[in-house]
Amino acid sequence: MSAVVAEHDDHHDHHDHGPAKGLLRWVITTNHKDIGTLYLVFALAMFFVGGAMAMVIRAELFEPGMQFVNPQFFNSMTTMHALVMVFGAVMPAFVGLANWMIPMMIGAPDMALPRMNNMSFWLLVAGVLLLASTLFMEGGAPAGGWTLYPPLILQTGKALPFAVFAVHLLGISSIMGAINIVATIFNMRAPGMTLMKMPMFVWTWLITGFLLISIMPVFAGSVTMLLTDKFFHTSFFDAAGGGDPVLYQHIFWFFGHPEVYVMILPTFGVASTIIPVFARKPLFGYSSMVYATASIAFLSFIVWAHHMFTVGMPIAGELYFMYATMLIAIPTGVKVFNWTATMWKGSMTFETPMLFSIAFVVLFTMGGFTGLMMSVAPVDFQYHDTYFIVAHFHYTLVPASVFILMAAGYFWLPKWTGHMYDEKIGKLHFWLSVISVNVLFFPQHFLGLAGMPRRIPDYAVQFADWNMISSIGGFIFGASQLLFLYIVIKTVKGGTGETVTDEVWEDASKHSLEWTLSSPPPYHSFTTPPTVIPTEHI
Amino acid sequence: MKKTKQLFAGLILMAFGLGTVQADYTLNLMKGVTKVSNDIYDLHMLILWICVFIGIGVFGTMFYSIYHHRKSKGHKAEQFHENTTVEIIWTIIPTLILIGMAIPATKAMMELDDVQDSEMSIKVTGHQWKWEYEYLDNGIHFFSSLDEASNKVRQVGSGLDPRSVPNYLLNVDKPLVIPTKKKIRFVFTAKDVIHSWWVPDLGWKKDTIPGFINESWTSVDEPGTYRGQCTELCGKDHGFMPIVVIAMNEPEYNVWVEQQKAAVIAEAGSASKQWSNEELIAKGKAVYETSCASCHMPDGAGLPGTFPALKASPIVTGDINAQVKLVLNGKGMMPAFEKMLSAVDLAAVITYTRNGLGNSVGDSIQPSAIQALQSATPGAGKNE
Numbered sequence: 001m002s003a004v005v006a007e008h009d010d011h012h013d014h015h016d017h018g019p020a021k022g023l024l025r026w027v028i029t030t031n032h033k034d035i036g037t038l039y040l041v042f043a044l045a046m047f048f049v050g051g052a053m054a055m056v057i058r059a060e061l062f063e064p065g066m067q068f069v070n071p072q073f074f075n076s077m078t079t080m081h082a083l084v085m086v087f088g089a090v091m092p093a094f095v096g097l098a099n100w101m102i103p104m105m106i107g108a109p110d111m112a113l114p115r116m117n118n119m120s121f122w123l124l125v126a127g128v129l130l131l132a133s134t135l136f137m138e139g140g141a142p143a144g145g146w147t148l149y150p151p152l153i154l155q156t157g158k159a160l161p162f163a164v165f166a167v168h169l170l171g172i173s174s175i176m177g178a179i180n181i182v183a184t185i186f187n188m189r190a191p192g193m194t195l196m197k198m199p200m201f202v203w204t205w206l207i208t209g210f211l212l213i214s215i216m217p218v219f220a221g222s223v224t225m226l227l228t229d230k231f232f233h234t235s236f237f238d239a240a241g242g243g244d245p246v247l248y249q250h251i252f253w254f255f256g257h258p259e260v261y262v263m264i265l266p267t268f269g270v271a272s273t274i275i276p277v278f279a280r281k282p283l284f285g286y287s288s289m290v291y292a293t294a295s296i297a298f299l300s301f302i303v304w305a306h307h308m309f310t311v312g313m314p315i316a317g318e319l320y321f322m323y324a325t326m327l328i329a330i331p332t333g334v335k336v337f338n339w340t341a342t343m344w345k346g347s348m349t350f351e352t353p354m355l356f357s358i359a360f361v362v363l364f365t366m367g368g369f370t371g372l373m374m375s376v377a378p379v380d381f382q383y384h385d386t387y388f389i390v391a392h393f394h395y396t397l398v399p400a401s402v403f404i405l406m407a408a409g410y411f412w413l414p415k416w417t418g419h420m421y422d423e424k425i426g427k428l429h430f431w432l433s434v435i436s437v438n439v440l441f442f443p444q445h446f447l448g449l450a451g452m453p454r455r456i457p458d459y460a461v462q463f464a465d466w467n468m469i470s471s472i473g474g475f476i477f478g479a480s481q482l483l484f485l486y487i488v489i490k491t492v493k494g495g496t497g498e499t500v501t502d503e504v505w506e507d508a509s510k511h512s513l514e515w516t517l518s519s520p521p522p523y524h525s526f527t528t529p530p531t532v533i534p535t536e537h538i
Numbered sequence: 539m540k541k542t543k544q545l546f547a548g549l550i551l552m553a554f555g556l557g558t559v560q561a562d563y564t565l566n567l568m569k570g571v572t573k574v575s576n577d578i579y580d581l582h583m584l585i586l587w588i589c590v591f592i593g594i595g596v597f598g599t600m601f602y603s604i605y606h607h608r609k610s611k612g613h614k615a616e617q618f619h620e621n622t623t624v625e626i627i628w629t630i631i632p633t634l635i636l637i638g639m640a641i642p643a644t645k646a647m648m649e650l651d652d653v654q655d656s657e658m659s660i661k662v663t664g665h666q667w668k669w670e671y672e673y674l675d676n677g678i679h680f681f682s683s684l685d686e687a688s689n690k691v692r693q694v695g696s697g698l699d700p701r702s703v704p705n706y707l708l709n710v711d712k713p714l715v716i717p718t719k720k721k722i723r724f725v726f727t728a729k730d731v732i733h734s735w736w737v738p739d740l741g742w743k744k745d746t747i748p749g750f751i752n753e754s755w756t757s758v759d760e761p762g763t764y765r766g767q768c769t770e771l772c773g774k775d776h777g778f779m780p781i782v783v784i785a786m787n788e789p790e791y792n793v794w795v796e797q798q799k800a801a802v803i804a805e806a807g808s809a810s811k812q813w814s815n816e817e818l819i820a821k822g823k824a825v826y827e828t829s830c831a832s833c834h835m836p837d838g839a840g841l842p843g844t845f846p847a848l849k850a851s852p853i854v855t856g857d858i859n860a861q862v863k864l865v866l867n868g869k870g871m872m873p874a875f876e877k878m879l880s881a882v883d884l885a886a887v888i889t890y891t892r893n894g895l896g897n898s899v900g901d902s903i904q905p906s907a908i909q910a911l912q913s914a915t916p917g918a919g920k921n922e
Contacts, residue, residue, distance in 0.1 A: 282619035455776060466563065
């Protein structure tokens, strides 16, 4: 909750008013900063809800044998953990960042469609609450995995229609958010802010916006077909009625693969924003970064069936999806090389945002390596649906997307609040997180290679050692995140008490426009467009 | 940094310390026992080393930079931000590496896909939560589910030690037996939801999909016991439907085949004899625990909202013929047990549910009566 000075204005004929009074401010707000804050606070709350579910999973897997939960509830936990983290935590957090930063980065006064902005946030809340309510329904929450594969998912009890409608609401919310971001970027840029001068974060969100608009209707369609299969006697996915269960997987992953890039492209954008500031150097290869992001987005649409190498596709399909998937390594490699070149011969300092960003580059690359390994179809016949996969996508999501969200928090909190966070505790949070996240996920590679399938509540005793170590890492990682909550609250309430300059970080205003505003920025910023466009990042 | 190193060292030591107590864990992919699984292992190692090599290069450069190009050492930032030559180089080199990987990968894929010239075929059907095996050449047919010892221990809060059970969760009541040095074609399908059949030593897994047929093949050189698990989430007991494959030399395999055929004949004989109620209830209890208890719960209370209770159920306490029909033909999520269980097992378990689990109807049904229904009409008395 940013400490914003309510500037009262007597001239009612123009719109230079401050926020509404009291709690109602947060309900009716159309201000991009307020809505950004709402998204970020909601995402952080859901990060802890999804995290609590992960703790249940790791507690049950701490030792072989069934100690705490029954297998059905365990499956609900894996399913809900994924859905809450993807749709409740990571995606909303990036939308929150987009809301806060994009107008300030392109010199716009607000988002292009402020009322729709408010609606997309509240639909998100409604969607996530509806989803969470299924936990208390007869038959339990969905337990078929976040991919909701039929026929299994059709065995869900009372919760199925609620989960489907929750997905619809989340989809509408995401589409509206994405339209808003795309419209803002295309229409609201300050004079002189050409596309190829935009900060990388804006670029990555522009591309992500198009991904979201393309894929969310696909997901909504696929779950609607589940609904009609269950309640209206259609047979889209039922072989007995002439349908095909694998059809669902094709549709789902046509959504699902771009979806995972929705969570990683803005991550790339934030990393490309933070690393140059702390290396005191322009981003290396700006235009190749833009093209690489666009290529990754394009490729994400044509590789979906690499999630389905074992469903029995014809060999031509297997080979095509293998080759196409391997291609992704090229633009992704370019990005990693560019970040390294940005650091090369810089003058680096290692404040918390930089530490998280460096950890992101290293650990995301490890997730990329395992991704390359599993792109090879015949080898994926061994890796598929094992803990090797679990390790892979957690490396690309936790020490990548989540770490960058933390980095973004530390990087922009002083700008948002006008207060400095506690660097010591920030660094403690970083070191605890980076060590425990590896203790948590690295052993899962071993488990997968040794033959442990994913989504099982109990396991053979030869998997016991690494599971215990992984759980210990999980508990430490979970507990460490409470430090982040503490830091955020403390910073909002006044932080360390040092005065924060407009730039916050040395020479940051050379890189991007938000650092030319006061800290905290006025409730309405850039009501007149800026005249000087920073080009340092290019 | 020093502290971090110490922490890591401590953790690694801890891992080895635990390892000596429990032993037997592995870090890498297993080579397996077929040519295909060995090819896959080699491919895995090739890509792993490529990744390690690239990783050392990239991270090495990065950490060199982090160490030397820092402000605290007084390093002044240079301002270069573009170099087309470098960009072209680091696009082309990865492309060449990928082509180098794609060639052996394509070869392995073609080999895996070639099910021609197989010498025998086995049909594998996935059920919630057991496997059905049918030898298409000699008609041997049976179900394979989690062994009783593991099943007892894996119940929530059983308090029993998984380490006391040999091959905990990786053992079955009836393993799949195959001959060595023969190309065996597997065909896969499923009854209810999607499952996936995986034995790591064979080098692959394949999804079993209701209404569709998948194929794969193997040829095992060495006799031995190879274990695996279902790898596609298939509901509540997904973690509890293991696979055991025993590869035998040809002569031993032939002996096994003869034993199976003899057992079928013996089974048919016992179905025609008259069973007492006590005999049926005693046998029925065992059948219930392996075939029914995972859904209807060991005490017959069911799971509200998902699986109905049998205790005081109107069907179980009502007309016995209606119950027989339902058990034989299934309904909704309840599978049709007509072919999954023998006539003796069916008669026993139906009698048990009516006279156990807190019910006391008092009647019973003879295996011979079930047998008559089974042979008279496949899908006996099915009325929709």
